[in-house]
Amino acid sequence: MSKKRFLIFGFFNILITNIILQALLFYLKISLATLISQIVGMLIGFIIYGKFVFRNSSLSIFKLIKYLFSTFFIWILNWSGIYFLSIFGINKNIAALSLIPFLAIASYLIQKKKVFI
Numbered sequence: 001m002s003k004k005r006f007l008i009f010g011f012f013n014i015l016i017t018n019i020i021l022q023a024l025l026f027y028l029k030i031s032l033a034t035l036i037s038q039i040v041g042m043l044i045g046f047i048i049y050g051k052f053v054f055r056n057s058s059l060s061i062f063k064l065i066k067y068l069f070s071t072f073f074i075w076i077l078n079w080s081g082i083y084f085l086s087i088f089g090i091n092k093n094i095a096a097l098s099l100i101p102f103l104a105i106a107s108y109l110i111q112k113k114k115v116f117i
Helices: 002-025 030-053 061-087 092-098 100-115
Strands: none
Touching (some): 002 030, 061 092, 092 100
């Protein structure tokens, strides 16, 4: 059941995060655009994933720190994926969109097994 909730709430979070990312990629370097969009996604995500997806009753500082590390790891995957795909001539915006499923799976597994346990 947490997978279904993750997909529903994740869709909302991805939508907001990627609207911001798509706009920023027109004006900023890949690293800064992905960082800003990840920060927005992180703030939304910590609350909705912790409370509503994994039904964690207490969102402690320790869990926030673990969540920050997991978000940083996902940001590195996102940035490097866009960067390497763009080296091969793939449009940055298309590259960012194509990475969503892979980043979502990695994020779910990390949060379920390491953050909100």
